[in-house]
Amino acid sequence: MFKYCKKLQFPVNIKKKDLRMAKYLVTQYGGSNGELAAALRYLNQRFTMPDDRGKALLTDIGTEELAHVEMISTMIYQLMKDATLDEIQKAGLDTHYAEHAKALYPTDASGVPFTVAYFATTGDPLADISEDMAAEQKARAVYENLIDLTDDPDVIGPLLWLRQREIVHYTRFKELFEYYEKKLKKGNNEFSAADQMEDKMNMNNMPNMNSNWTTEANNWNNDLMESMNYNNNNYLLEKMHADNNEWFM
């Protein structure tokens, strides 16, 4: 489920109406590289991520994109709010006005309505996350184009901020991609049960268990498994020894 927080993630307070800019900006609402496409892309792809890292990251970034939809929508709303009909016609927004008056509607900068054809799901985590990385880069480029098109600091501020978020998101997706690439190299799109348990128990973070296997560590491990209702010690231990060199170095 989702909870609404009655505030913007980053403040938007545009004092000067600018219909021309509203017309361009709408592409980050309903365009192919926009925030709505981003939110739906990640929140849709997260179901088939192979482990908790991917499920968490796509959920959390997808949720943040919804906050960005709200920011972009707020910017468009504030840029259009005080416009007269005459100004709307002069700015070429009369075609928008005919259908929507001053209401928001997700389209690209040319008025093409939003479509889910802007994103894909393949069920293959590497393919899906590659798309996510590309999406963040394309959105960054679009934000730069939009910044070039205005000189209003009230508009530039939030656009610079949103551009920076694309860079952070891109980095996190890239890190996840590299992690999965290493882990999924055997050609499976799903992690085994042992892989997932290993991940849960932070085992890839532990020192080499073969050489450091002490009674204390053993007790700790058993306590932990008990607390997690996981009783099949032998299964996990076998898995740990088998994968030792790859994951416990």
Next chain:
Amino acid sequence: MNRYNYFNNNWVRNMQTNNFVKPNQSLYSPKEAFEKGNLFADLYSQYKNYKPITLKANTEREKMLLELSQIAFAAHELNLYLDVYPNDSSMIALFNDYRDRANQLEKNYEQKYGPLTVDSENQETNYFAWESGSWPWERDFNV
């Protein structure tokens, strides 16, 4: 206190090699990170000569909201980081610190200016406080 940290045993914590942790993360302060839109100094990339805007709070309400947004943003940045690096104990500690502070700041703000979430504890008014006041897109309190 409920911490998202499973290594409550220091001996185990010290034994960690943290080999899936990025070393030497240099972090901005929550205030600077919020203005930049990026907590991680090594990820920050400036566009042309544009500098981030400086956010100034003019009223007590703006000040409290800005501070909440700053700390909540820092916690959110660490949240995304920890999604990928769930074993980084120093970042978990920092996340917990920012999370605690953000929750406290949210509570303080709500006590004075009304609920930010509908399930907020600060709803004990004789009117339905959730729908009163303006909504984020029409705020003049947006700093």
